[in-house]
Amino acid sequence: MSGSQVSGSQVSGSPHGSGDPGRAPVGRDEPGTGATSARSAPPAVEGAPGGRASSAPLLGGDTEPTLFELSRPGRRAWQLPTTGVPALAIEDLVPASYRRDAPPPLAEVSERDLVAHFTRLSHRQFSVDLGAYPLGSCTMKYNPKVCDAVAALPGLAAVHPAAPARLVQGWLALLVELEEALCAVTGMAAATLQPAAGAAGELTGLLMMRAWHQAQGRQRRTVVIPDSAHGTNPASVTLGGYDTVTVPTDPSGGVDLAALRRVLDEDVAGIMLTNPNTLGLFERDIEAVAGAVHDVGGLLYYDGANLNAIMGVVRPGDMGFDIVHLNLHKTFATPHGGGGPGAGPLAVTAALAPFLPGPRPVRTAGGPGDAPGGIRDPGSARYGWEQPERSIGRVHSWHGNALVLARALTYTLVHGADGLRQVAQLAVLNANWLRARLAGVFDVPFDRPCMHECVVSAAGLRREHGLRASDVAKALLDEGFHAPTVSFPLIVDDALMFEPTETESVQTLEALAQACERVVAEAATPGGPERIGNAPARTPVRRVDEARAARHLIPVADSVSGRPSPPTG
Amino acid sequence: MPGYWPHTGDDVEAMLAFLGLGSLDDLFAAVPDSLRLAAPLDLAAGVPEPDAAAHIDDLAAANRPVGRELVCFAGGGAYDHYLPPVTAALAGRSEFVTSYTPYQAEVAQGVLQAVFEFQTLLAHLAGVEIANASLYDGAAAVVEAVNLAVGVTGREDVWLSRGVNPSWRQVLGTLATGPGHRLVDVPLAGGLTRWPDAGGSPPPAALVVGYPNYLGCIEDLAAARAACDETGALLVVAFDPIAAGVLRSPGSWGADVVVGEGQALGLPLAFGGPYLGLFACRAAHVRRLPGRLVGQTVDADGRRAYVTTLRTREQDIRRERATSNVCTNQTLMAVTAAIQLGWLGPGGLAEVAMRCAQGTRYCRDAMLALDGVEPLADAPVVREFAVRLPADAATVVDRLADDGFLAGIALGPEYAGNGDGLLVAVTEKRTLREIDALVAAVDKAVR
CATH class of the missing domain: 3.40.640.10 (Type I PLP-dependent aspartate aminotransferase-like (Major domain))
Known part of the structure; x- marks a missing residue:
């Protein structure tokens, strides 16, 4: 097998070679040579880079007031249905000793203010829909919109979890079908x-x-x-x-x-x-x-x-x-x-x-047929609940995060056996391409082909410029990309873990690599380390003081004035 | 082949060439030949997304959702409240939907501030100082509360009221086998928990009680607090965030930890998930708080900013010494609840709770006026009630589905030994006409 492996020497034969084919594998105790090896031209990748949140100004730069600061006494958004039910007074409904003396201290806002507030908050948030999100170990791939649509179907979303089995045959069929698909994928x-x-x-x-x-x-x-x-x-x-x-x-x-x-x-x-x-x-x-x-x-x-x-x-x-x-x-x-x-x-x-x-959804009668499209036809089968013989018991209030499960089944149906395999292949292709492309930019510990993600080390930047992996991550935010996972796994010094996923294009990967190169190059310029150490500068807020958050804990806002409540804990 | 990747055949070829590889299979050279699949997975071939959506639509059509054709009187921790379009519209924004855990605070202020506001709203509702960023569901919140109490007290026994949602108690029973908590089942009398005498058994780590409880009854939290003071236990209250619109807060009764199910705060019934585990507690326990906590701080320019904080509590840092393993939570549901509570405000929440109480009173009185229908509990209720029917409750629920009602939840034997117990929930959506029709249908079904 080893003869067919993508070895370091094979990678170095590429246009963007990472150096001496004879160099020793780099372990965590032996800082990599990648960052110091000869740089060569990156591969020619033509086309417009995508996946970059270049619209940084859209990520609102103004501090957004809290809901409580927007609150004005007497404002309201709520409207409730007319029911004709006799409107007994609270005194007739709840014994005095149990009654609140005042309404709960929540914010009072109009619907218009509510919409503006949460819309503006959304503008202060990076997301997969906005740009590339190569956060290692998190598999931040594109989320197909068809899954949002199926999760909103009233036939799924408006079903009570305690309804008798005969009323929820579709849900039971869905769960059984997903269980079977996941068993097929995992063996x-x-x-x-x-x-x-x-x-x-x-x-x-x-x-x-x-x-x-x-x-x-x-x-x-x-x-x-x-x-x-x-x-x-x-x-x-x-x-x-x-x-x-x-x-x-x-x-x-x-x-x-x-x-x-x-x-x-x-x-x-x-x-x-x-x-x-x-x-x-x-x-x-x-x-x-x-x-x-x-x-x-x-x-x-x-x-x-x-x-x-x-x-x-x-x-x-x-x-x-x-x-x-x-x-x-x-x-x-x-x-x-x-x-x-x-x-x-x-x-x-x-x-x-x-x-x-348990209880587990099970097929109680009939079997699945095959519809013309190859999707299973629930028509003839019946479904119910069953407690496994030696069940450890329940682990969820109901049946799991059902609408998430419906999305996953939809994704599985669209991809099928062939598509899921292609997902894996392209995820691994993207990660290896990025790994090879970054080999001259950062140290690459464990110098062998990776699977769906690659771990590089920014330890060289620390030695030479006093910068940490987290600094590189913040600088990448300014470049319009979400940062990779930093400082994990724990066994790699200043780890940067990139997981590009299969849904990013080679143009996006190239743009990401170039962004990394700019950061590394900047580190070697006068004042560069300081600028990187102070990054990000183009995000809705600049570097956040995490230590202060823990030291002067403010876990809730003051509901009346919007001023922070006294530190607790 | 359908899919969501951008790669063209030329892209793949060029990328492989850059890697010095001949084929995509070569990427998997590290996987021993003996393990690699020789055949495709045992799944159907992929289909275009309209076909997949049509299949899911077929499955959905095989369900009976609540609505005009099935008027919902079932609760038990999952309630059919009015869902204003504005909540779904805002919570459905893809910036909230398609982001990850806010590890990079500088580009996650949207989610962080929304969660911070959620924490604030929940802490105020619960009447305690702090709340976390959410847990999976009501059951998970009870489990974490018990783990916290055991950690604080160093005791093993937990007094668990039978008035706590039975599914949650089952989950606690499952997960307690790991750490080895001893769960003491505390039965109800007249619908309310009757706590054991303090002297008769080892002192408990916690008393866990519903407020209102599973049968809808308002528990006497003063009695529970007194039992805690006597034994040195923590008071864990599983509250209902809607009933909190009219009831004194658990914190005002002296609760140490307040947990609950947040589905009623703007989430659809969704066959049981994703829901929202609520967790709030006294500030004294902040170092043992499970899950994520967002705190307010400043950025490098001194501007207000938010970040996940006290991170050293969490599993990724504390590893085997962590007191909770929760990582992914239900953030989007917490954001939804913050929006919904913003929409409701103090007046709206109180009004929803009032209307639930009005409908519940009207429906309970009408049901009890039927021949042979008896109360299962006499204690005051807010949004849900339990009755004994002169018939098997599961059979009645099944039969009433044909009349267009989800009449409630048939209670298990621990509440009604011969299967005649029915738990009925009435939300602000139920009209007088619907309630009258339900009662008439029950009358017909039990005769």
């Missing part, structure tokens, strides 16, 4: 759609791991996690009632297999891995890892944060994973909503299926 046997986010999926998976071990009549105490893992992994392990055992990363960026073997024993419940890992690298030894963990009776948990890299190419189930969560707000383009809602469905092997959260 798993059964799934739950209840977890509302990736971290909720993780905890659900760990509790299933626990229940499964208990069913085998054994108690295990630890879960193994690589040092490159997302922070939710160890936090979930703790909440799952386990202790975390950390294994280091080897010089090539994978799990240190020897170190792993040393920590594996009869106390290990399982291991949590992302593959590709948070360095954007595929764990080449995954079969050996799986074998070693299974040999001690442990289970393999797949953190699906990086699934976008491998859809249709390889399935977690085939790698030996037993439990897989997916982040539908990443891989399946249901938007992220400024921090949520997400959806973190969990798919498992047949052996673990009896432990899934």
Whole structure:
């Protein structure tokens, strides 16, 4: 296999070579040579760059008052329907001891002011719709508008979650269809759609791991996690009632297999891995890892944060994973909503299926047919709810973030088997192109081809100019791009993690690379480091004082005057 | 092939050439041959988006949404309130919809300020000093509150009122198995929680109570607070943000943590999600606050700005020592709730709560006037009530769907042993005519 790999020397044969083909792989202990290697002309990419929020002035530069500052006594926006219900007085409805003495202290604004306020706030917000958002590990791809449209269908959006099953056959069919699709993508046997986010999926998976071990009549105490893992992994392990055992990363960026073997024993419940890992690298030894963990009776948990890299190419189930969560707000383009809602469905092997959260949507009669277009026809099937035999119980108030799930199914139908594979291929193509293009701009630790994201290091800028990765990130905001993820993974000094996703064009990637080059070049000019250290200058606010926010905590506004309330805590 | 990528065949070729690769498959050289899929995924081929949308539309048509054809009297944590077009229009702006967690504050002031305003509105409603940026749903908020109380007190027992939404209690039961909390089931009497004597068992970390509770009854929070003072437990109140328009705030009763489900604040029923987990608490617990918190600060020019703060509490920094694993939350729902509360204002929220109470009173009285219909609880209610029917409640709900009503939620055996309990919610949308028609239909169905 290794003969066909894209090695550093092959990349350097490109028009934008990163230097000496014979140079050693760069690990975290050995600062890269990329930034200092000879620069050559970038590849010729013609056409207009897209994905840049060049309309910076549109991102309003004036401070927007709070809703409370806009408030004037007696103003209102609300209007309620006429019902004819007898208008009893509050005294006749609620016993005096329970009654509020005054209306709740909220803001009083007109509808017009309300619209202007939130519209102006929206102008102070970067988004995927506005420009490229190469935030590593977050898969900020374009969110198709058709998904917004289906999520607004009254037949989905106006359905009560407690309605009897015969009234919600469409929703049940949708959930079953999505479960089956996610099982196909992951190579798993059964799934739950209840977890509302990736971290909720993780905890659900760990509790299933626990229940499964208990069913085998054994108690295990630890879960193994690589040092490159997302922070939710160890936090979930703790909440799952386990202790975390950390294994280091080897010089090539994978799990240190020897170190792993040393920590594996009869106390290990399982291991949590992302593959590709948070360095954007595929764990080449995954079969050996799986074998070693299974040999001690442990289970393999797949953190699906990086699934976008491998859809249709390889399935977690085939790698030996037993439990897989997916982040539908990443891989399946249901938007992220400024921090949520997400959806973190969990798919498992047949052996673990009896432990899934319940109730589960199931097909109770009939089977799916195939419509002419190839989409499944729900016509003949009937659906209901079922509690798995040894279910760990509910993990959501209702059935999960249902409208997010409807968006994800729509995305899956549009792409199909072929399209999802193409998504992965182009996401990996974009990331590798950007990685190769940036190889002469920043240090590139772990010098091997990446998957859907690439991690570079700004440590050179720190050594030479005293700048940190976060400074580069802020300077990129001035260039009209959202910043990459900074200072993660923790094992790379001054990490910048770029995940361009498949929906950005090569012109956009080139523009992003040129922006990076301008920042690096600026750092070498007189006064440059200071300017970069003070960036951004073109954004709605300039650099925000995070330390002050924590030191003089102001978590709520004063409702009357708009003045901040006294510091609390 | 349909898709949303911009790459032309020429683009792909040129990009591969730049990488010195011959094909897209070469990108995956690190994936062992033995693992790579030899065949396509077991999924249908992709279809144009109109076809996909038509399929989803077919599924939607197989549901019975609430509306003219199915007048909604079901609640239980999911309510059919009036949704003003302005809320959806503003919350649907793609700047809010298609942004990520505000890690780069300088380009995320929109979401940050909206969440800051949400935190303020929620803290005021709850009557405590601080609120976080949201959790997944009501159940998740209860779980996090219990985890906080256990952390604060170092105790394992939790007194959990049976008046807390049963689904939320089930979720708590599931997630408590990890940290090993002991949940003590505290039953209701006459619709209200009867707390155990303090001396009879180990002192609890928390008392968890609904306000109003699942049966719609207004719990005696003074009694709950007294029990907390006696035992040194934290008072966790699961409140209803609409009922808060007329009820004294949980904070005014001495609640330490106030949680709840925020769906009623401008979110559609949506088959149960995405909803909004509400979490507010005393400032003393800010270092244990789960999830994100937005704080006000200044930028380099001294202008007011907002940023996520006290980040060292969070999982990405504290890792295995974190007290919560929440990362992605329900920010867009929090923004929606802020807009909805802005639209309602103090007068509108009070009026919605009043009208819910008026409709609930009228409907309850009319239902209880029917032969054989008895109250399940006598305590005062605000927006929801429970009755015993002279028939199986699930059967009645099922039958009334054919008459055009979602008549309520059939209560489980822990509330009504023989399945005759019905939980009915009346929002400000329900007209006199609809209520009269429901009562007539129930009368017919139970006879």
